[in-house]
Amino acid sequence: MDNRLVSSGFSALERQLGGRLAAGCGPVSRGMFELARRHRVHLLLASSMTRAERARPDWTDVARELRTAAALDAVRERQVQALLTALLAAGIDVLLLKGIALAYIVYPAPHLRPRADIDVMIRREAIDQTERVLAARGWTRPTEREAELSAAQRHYVRSGPRGTLQHLDVHWKIANPQTFANALAFDDLRARAVHIPALGPGAWTLSPPDALFLACLHRIAHHDDALHMLWLWDIHLLCRGLSAAEADRVVALADRSAMWSICRRSLDLAGGLFGTPGAYALATRLGARAVGVPEPSARFIGGAKQVSVLRADLAAMSRWRDRLTLLGEHVFPSVAYMRTAYPRCPSLLLPLAYAYRIAAGTPKWFRRPPANRSAPPTQRRD
Secondary structure (H helix, E strand, C coil): CCHHHHHCCCCHHHHHHHHHHHHCCCCCCHHHHHHHHHCCCHHHHHHHCCHHHHHCHHHHHHHHHHHHHHHHHHHHHHHHHHHHHHHHHCCCCCEEEHHHHHHHHCCCCHHHCCCCEEEEECCHHHHHHHHHHHHHCCCECCCCCCCCCCCCEEEEEEECHHHCEEEEEEECCCCCCHHHHCCCCHHHHHHCCEECHHHCCCCEECCHHHHHHHHHHHHHHCCCCCCCHHHHHHHHHHHHCCCHHHHHHHHHHHHHHCCHHHHHHHHHHHHHHHCCCCHHHHHHHHHHHCCCCCCHHHHHCCCCCHHHHHHHHHHHCCCHHHHHHHHHHHHCCCHHHHHHHCCCCCHHHHHHHHHHHHHHHHHHHCCCCCCCCCCCHHHCCC
């Protein structure tokens, strides 16, 4: 195990779990398994156990959980196929992102990659047509802030198997913070996209270099550099499969967006925890190119206060009109959203609800995320 992990924030048991996942064999304790569950890599750990181990009386619940995950995933697969077929029939170009896509392109079996939502990316001009297709298939959009600049996505829900609630996130940019939002454009990603045969003719996702770049970026841009092992395992699987030309492509993406340190951080963590082949060589190349060059995204490493993210967003915008719009989206959400957030507030008193929201929410804008933590449950959607 690389000594760079000494100061990374991983515990001794987390390092032991990382080594066990990478090796694919070795002793497994209950403590290790529960830790794996918190990091959402428990299905990977369970699948690497021998049949004899899973048949032991003290591990039968793990074997049952693995079978249940596979059965539920088969149901979800058919639903995703139907959704993508409907979008294809409507002439809508779609890219699958993050967990749903990685489950099929780098994991040995899709059910081993937990995900609580489906992430797709479309062109911005297709959002209204996409919403009509989704409505016809039973997806509804909960009341949320109408945001174009502060949140380049919409969320939808639908009833799923066994009374569960399915989540669908429709993106038109790859991240919400303006520092990252335009690092990858839909048309560029679509031109390099790869097909996922198991999900039908409408199933396309990012090429491995694009997927790796997004995985490195996303865990920092959206999750404050949380030390969550599932996201690092995604990076491990993507990195170890890169060809030399694909590694060059990752470097080119980092060059174009000035995001060398963002990528290097994630590769260092994955390489240190799992011994990922090629991770340190690629991280070293990226680090060398970052010397003495301005890199606005680097301020997000280790997590950033919300007010710092806002300052970075405003600095990334060239027009005052956009800056004022962004501030308005944060401070003055729509009346429909406020009525949902404060259902007991009479219409005449809504101005007081706005004032209360500003006062109550201000402290969290100046609070730095805890260092060296796994992602909190509310963020474990990818």
